[in-house]
Amino acid sequence: MSKKVLVLAEAREGALRNVSYEAIAAGKQISNGGEVVSVLLGDSVQGLTAELGKYGADRVITVEHPHLKQYTSDGYGQALLAVIEQENPQAIVFGHTALGKDISPKIASKLQIGLVSDVTAIEGEGDAAVYIRPIYSGKAFEKVKVKDGIEFVTIRPNNIAPFAKDDSKSADVSSLSVDITNLRTIIKEVVRKSSEGVDLSEAKVVIAGGRGVKSEEGFAPLKELADVLGGAVGASRGACDADYCDYSLQIGQTGKVVTPDLYIAAGISGAIQHLAGMSNSKIIVAINKDPEANIFKVADYGIVGDLFEVIPMLTEEFKQLKVNA
Amino acid sequence: MNIYVLVKRTFDTEEKIVVSGGKIQEDGAEFIINPYDEYAIEEAIQVRDAQGGEVTVLTLGGEDAEKQLRTALAMGADKAVLINIEDDVEELDQFTAAQIISEYLKDKNADLILAGNVAIDGGSGQVGPRVAELLGINYVTTITNLEIDGTSVSIKRDVEGDTEVLETSLPLLVTAQQGLNEPRYPSLPGIMKAKKKPLEEVELDDLDIDEDDVEAKTETLEIYLPPKKEAGKVLEGELADQVKELVQLLHSEAKVV
Numbered sequence: 395m396s397k398k399v400l401v402l403a404e405a406r407e408g409a410l411r412n413v414s415y416e417a418i419a420a421g422k423q424i425s426n427g428g429e430v431v432s433v434l435l436g437d438s439v440q441g442l443t444a445e446l447g448k449y450g451a452d453r454v455i456t457v458e459h460p461h462l463k464q465y466t467s468d469g470y471g472q473a474l475l476a477v478i479e480q481e482n483p484q485a486i487v488f489g490h491t492a493l494g495k496d497i498s499p500k501i502a503s504k505l506q507i508g509l510v511s512d513v514t515a516i517e518g519e520g521d522a523a524v525y526i527r528p529i530y531s532g533k534a535f536e537k538v539k540v541k542d543g544i545e546f547v548t549i550r551p552n553n554i555a556p557f558a559k560d561d562s563k564s565a566d567v568s569s570l571s572v573d574i575t576n577l578r579t580i581i582k583e584v585v586r587k588s589s590e591g592v593d594l595s596e597a598k599v600v601i602a603g604g605r606g607v608k609s610e611e612g613f614a615p616l617k618e619l620a621d622v623l624g625g626a627v628g629a630s631r632g633a634c635d636a637d638y639c640d641y642s643l644q645i646g647q648t649g650k651v652v653t654p655d656l657y658i659a660a661g662i663s664g665a666i667q668h669l670a671g672m673s674n675s676k677i678i679v680a681i682n683k684d685p686e687a688n689i690f691k692v693a694d695y696g697i698v699g700d701l702f703e704v705i706p707m708l709t710e711e712f713k714q715l716k717v718n719a
Numbered sequence: 720m721n722i723y724v725l726v727k728r729t730f731d732t733e734e735k736i737v738v739s740g741g742k743i744q745e746d747g748a749e750f751i752i753n754p755y756d757e758y759a760i761e762e763a764i765q766v767r768d769a770q771g772g773e774v775t776v777l778t779l780g781g782e783d784a785e786k787q788l789r790t791a792l793a794m795g796a797d798k799a800v801l802i803n804i805e806d807d808v809e810e811l812d813q814f815t816a817a818q819i820i821s822e823y824l825k826d827k828n829a830d831l832i833l834a835g836n837v838a839i840d841g842g843s844g845q846v847g848p849r850v851a852e853l854l855g856i857n858y859v860t861t862i863t864n865l866e867i868d869g870t871s872v873s874i875k876r877d878v879e880g881d882t883e884v885l886e887t888s889l890p891l892l893v894t895a896q897q898g899l900n901e902p903r904y905p906s907l908p909g910i911m912k913a914k915k916k917p918l919e920e921v922e923l924d925d926l927d928i929d930e931d932d933v934e935a936k937t938e939t940l941e942i943y944l945p946p947k948k949e950a951g952k953v954l955e956g957e958l959a960d961q962v963k964e965l966v967q968l969l970h971s972e973a974k975v976v
């Protein structure tokens with residue numbers, strides 16, 4: 395049976411996040427030939443709808459309201475429930491982002507349905523869809539099926555490949571007007587710490603530093619390498635605890651979970667709690683002066699050496715590669 | 720103030736995971752309070768000490784979870800409740816867990832409920848917000864700071880590294896993020912006192928819940944370990960050559976740059 399699938403598009407600072415396109419691809423697979431409807435919420439989002447069509451959405455529904463300028467669970471909850479009521483989808487896909495994590499349980503609870511969170515892969519199509527998600531901080535995986543009712547999943551950014559952009563495609567755009575009232579939370583201020591450069595949880599390349607980086611200034615060469623590769627800088631808790639960098643960069647069990655194509659760990663010992671946040675990365679490179687460091691056990695490639703020598707050399711080498719390409 | 724904390728018993732973070740017979744092997748494993756729930760307990764104790772009132776820790780699980788509840792009592796919680804489902808529920812998902820927990824809480828008039836942002840084993844982060852929605856109260860997730868003045872609440876929350884500053888009011892459910900506080904260790908006198916603190920045990924019958932009404936909506940078909948990674952390649956030779964080789968490998972073999 396084919397399904398109508400509702401997928402949430404997420405914008406950040408005026409641009410769509412990649413996970414919006416990944417959700418469309420996931421939705422297509424679950425739909426089994428059915429329609430994928432992308433939902434976009436905000437105070438002014440018309441400028442973003444065309445992109446969603448190019449990435450494969452069949453239709454786009456926008457809800458615009460001044461109260462949707464900033465995310466609140468009440469505001470987004472009311473808007474999304476109104477869209478769900480109008481569209482009656484058989485499946486729903488959100489990103490497993492801060493926003494998706496916060497809003498999806500509310501919707502699931504309201505509709506009294508199951509929710510499969512943090513899905514990293516989907517097997518099968520339509521009614522046969524099975525969802526794969528990490529458990530025990532990525533130390534194991536489970537395959538989960540929705541028994542009955544709406545199939546509601548959140549997908550981990552960077553794991554399900556979006557379709558290639560096709561400029562010839564477009565989606566029908568319609569808007570729904572929803573009365574958003576009674577917000578119980580008022581956002582006073584958002585202090586941006588992570589807005590510089592590439593978003594850590596969506597980055598294809600992450601250069602992470604640990605206590606071995608030794609100081610705040612020690613992160614500069616890592617940043618330089620990240621810039622050359624179009625990646626983001628991350629850190630171990632060791633580095634955060636030592637005040638070399640902000641906690642917003644922490645990767646691991648109590649920090650962010652990242653699954654980039656390339657993860658370079660520099661001066662990180664590889665504690666189990668750190669591995670919980672990055673061990674599912676596609677390729678892991680370890681740079682550590684201790685050949686016994688645990689990080690080498692999960693690394694695909696390792697260099698035993700001083701990161702302050704190795705990182706700048708890598709930066710130069712990658713620059714060369716780019717020039718030659 | 721009437722404060723509840725949702726506490727989950729989880730595998731120790733250091734434990735190796737062994738799967739046998741399609742299940743995670745629990746025999747001999749160490750169990751702990753979910754680390755995020757420790758932040759929630761600590762915050763609850765601090766709020767109570769500042770504002771007065773009572774902290775009740777609540778776990779849905781089996782007999783074994785008493786140990787974690789006693790630890791929470793030793794940290795300073797006043798009362799504990801174990802919703803023991805061992806004999807009644809075979810399959811449990813986040814829907815089931817939240818339905819049962821909220822059924823227990825619905826007539827308790829909690830002013831503040833604290834939970835962890837995510838359980839490090841199940842890892843969905845659903846239970847807190849689901850419970851709040853079922854109780855009809857507001858919730859704020861991944862908080863790093865909490866200030867309460869009367870019924871007004873000021874909160875800082877972590878949003879993928881950014882800090883959101885917001886205002887809301889009681890009754891409220893919050894979920895704890897790392898950075899909220901430094902959880903205390905139970906003191907020796909605390910451990911002694913905890914033995915005498917009340918630990919109530921309830922079952923589904925006591926809550927008038929029919930298992931069929933809370934039947935899981937999702938089903939785990941299989942649990943498996945990630946494929947063992949082949950030992951990586953530690954490069955050798957002159958450093959400059961290693962760096963060149965690494966870049967080539969990443970470019971031509973791994974094709975990630």
Ligand SMILES: Cc1cc2nc3c(=O)[nH]c(=O)nc-3n(C[C@H](O)[C@H](O)[C@H](O)COP(=O)(O)OP(=O)(O)OC[C@H]3O[C@@H](n4cnc5c(N)ncnc54)[C@H](O)[C@@H]3O)c2cc1C
Pocket residue numbers: 603604605606607629630631632633644645646647648649650660661662663664665666667668671681682683684687699700701702732754
């Ligand atoms: C409940 C709990 C949750 C936790 N959550 C997290 C988490 O989310 N994320 C996390 O990362 N940790 C977490 N930890 C902490 C974790 O256990 C480790 O303490 C931490 O990851 C260590 O950080 P590190 O590797 O930077 O430091 P260290 O273990 O001190 O390692 C530093 C490494 O740098 C190397 N080094 C030093 N100088 C150089 C140099 N010049 N060149 C190359 N290498 C060099 C050393 O050989 C060493 O291997 C958690 C711990 C607990 C108990």
Ligand SMILES: Cc1cc2nc3c(=O)[nH]c(=O)nc-3n(C[C@H](O)[C@H](O)[C@H](O)COP(=O)(O)OP(=O)(O)OC[C@H]3O[C@@H](n4cnc5c(N)ncnc54)[C@H](O)[C@@H]3O)c2cc1C
Pocket residue numbers: 725726727728753755756777778779780781804805809810811812813814816833834835836837838839840841842843844845846847939
């Ligand atoms: C006896 C038993 C049998 C189970 N059987 C199955 C099974 O057959 N299949 C399966 O997939 N899973 C099973 N589970 C696991 C169950 O699905 C999860 O524990 C539950 O749904 C919570 O989901 P989560 O781990 O994603 O927690 P999250 O939603 O990530 O937890 C977030 C927060 O919610 C609170 N919380 C979560 N769980 C509890 C709890 N149990 N008590 C109190 N507070 C809590 C905590 O504050 C926690 O930090 C079983 C658990 C128990 C105790």
